[in-house]
Amino acid sequence: MYAIATKQQLYKTYILSDQAAQSRLEVVPERGGIVTSLRIQGQEILYLDAERFANPDLSVRGGIPILFPICGNLPDSKYTYQGQSYTLKQHGFARDMPWEVTDQVTQDLVSLTLVLNSNDQTRAVYPFDFQLAFTYLLLGNTLEIRQRYTNHSAEPMPFSTGLHPYFWTPEKTGIEFEIPADEYQDQLTRQIHPFTGAFDFNQDEIDVAFKQLSGQEATASDASRQMQLTVSWDNPYSTFVFWTVKGKDYYCMEPWSAPRNALNTGEQLLRLEPGETLETLVRLTVTFL
Known part of the structure; x- marks a missing residue:
C-alpha cells in the first residue's frame, strides 16, 4: 500500500510511504x-542537524539539499555574465527557497513532485527565467530523484x-567505498591523489572531487550498520564529491554536474537553449548485508 500524509511542525512535511517495504520518505x-x-525497513538512512x-537563517546540514x-562555491561568491558581476552564495539558492507541490501519486508507486520557478529574487543573482521540477x-x-x-x-x-545527501553512520572507519575513479582532487589543497577505496578519517575534514569518472554508480558498504548504499546517476553528472567532518556522524556522497566555479571557468557547465528542457535522475538504493 502506498500513501502520502502530511504533518505540520515547524514546516509542513509530506510523508511518503511504501508500507509493504517498510519504506518512508x-x-x-x-x-x-x-x-x-x-x-528503509525501519532504519534511518540520512543524517539531519x-x-x-x-533556523531559516542557516543552511541545512543534513537530508538531501x-x-x-x-x-560548491565561487571565488568571493562572484561570477560574471555579459560583462556584469553577480553574487551567488555557495551551492546556489534552490536549497533555501520554498518549492510548490504540483503532483502526488499513490497508485502502483508513491511520488511527490515539487516545482521551483524563477522570480525577482532569483533573477537578482542569476539573470535567467527557469523552472525546476523534482519528483x-x-x-x-x-x-529516485x-x-x-x-x-x-x-x-x-x-x-x-x-x-548533497548526508548519510548517517555511527562509525565511519569501517566503511568500504567503491567509486568509479582512480584519483581525486583535494578541494582544500587542489592536489591530486590516487584513490584506493579508503579515506583517512583522522583528518579534520575530507573534501575531495572525483572528476575522471569511469562509471555512473558509487557504493558505500557500512559494516557498522550491515548496510550498503548505492548512489547512481544519469549522464549530465560528471563530478562526484565526497565530504565529511571529523567527529560528525555523517558522510556525503554527492553527484554534481560540474565542479565548483564552473560558472566562471565553463568546465562541464550545462547550457540549455531557450525553451529547451533537460531531464535526468539520481537514484539511492539501500541493501542490507
Missing part, C-alpha cells in the same frame, strides 16, 4: 524542497546542478 517543500528523512534545520544553479519516487528500498530543468529565457542558460 519525508520532504519539506518550503525549506528548499529538501528530503529530511529516508527510512535539527537545530540548523529549525538541492544544489542549483551552482555546485521524489519511493519504491521498495529505492529512492527525477529532475526536469527548463529554460524559459530568451538566451542560453548556463548552470550546474547536484545533490
Whole structure:
C-alpha cells in the first residue's frame, strides 16, 4: 500500500510511504524542497542537524539539499555574465527557497513532485527565467530523484546542478567505498591523489572531487550498520564529491554536474537553449548485508 500524509511542525512535511517495504520518505517543500528523512525497513538512512534545520537563517546540514544553479562555491561568491558581476552564495539558492507541490501519486508507486520557478529574487543573482521540477519516487528500498530543468529565457542558460545527501553512520572507519575513479582532487589543497577505496578519517575534514569518472554508480558498504548504499546517476553528472567532518556522524556522497566555479571557468557547465528542457535522475538504493 502506498500513501502520502502530511504533518505540520515547524514546516509542513509530506510523508511518503511504501508500507509493504517498510519504506518512508519525508520532504519539506518550503525549506528548499529538501528530503529530511529516508527510512528503509525501519532504519534511518540520512543524517539531519535539527537545530540548523529549525533556523531559516542557516543552511541545512543534513537530508538531501538541492544544489542549483551552482555546485560548491565561487571565488568571493562572484561570477560574471555579459560583462556584469553577480553574487551567488555557495551551492546556489534552490536549497533555501520554498518549492510548490504540483503532483502526488499513490497508485502502483508513491511520488511527490515539487516545482521551483524563477522570480525577482532569483533573477537578482542569476539573470535567467527557469523552472525546476523534482519528483521524489519511493519504491521498495529505492529512492529516485527525477529532475526536469527548463529554460524559459530568451538566451542560453548556463548552470550546474547536484545533490548533497548526508548519510548517517555511527562509525565511519569501517566503511568500504567503491567509486568509479582512480584519483581525486583535494578541494582544500587542489592536489591530486590516487584513490584506493579508503579515506583517512583522522583528518579534520575530507573534501575531495572525483572528476575522471569511469562509471555512473558509487557504493558505500557500512559494516557498522550491515548496510550498503548505492548512489547512481544519469549522464549530465560528471563530478562526484565526497565530504565529511571529523567527529560528525555523517558522510556525503554527492553527484554534481560540474565542479565548483564552473560558472566562471565553463568546465562541464550545462547550457540549455531557450525553451529547451533537460531531464535526468539520481537514484539511492539501500541493501542490507
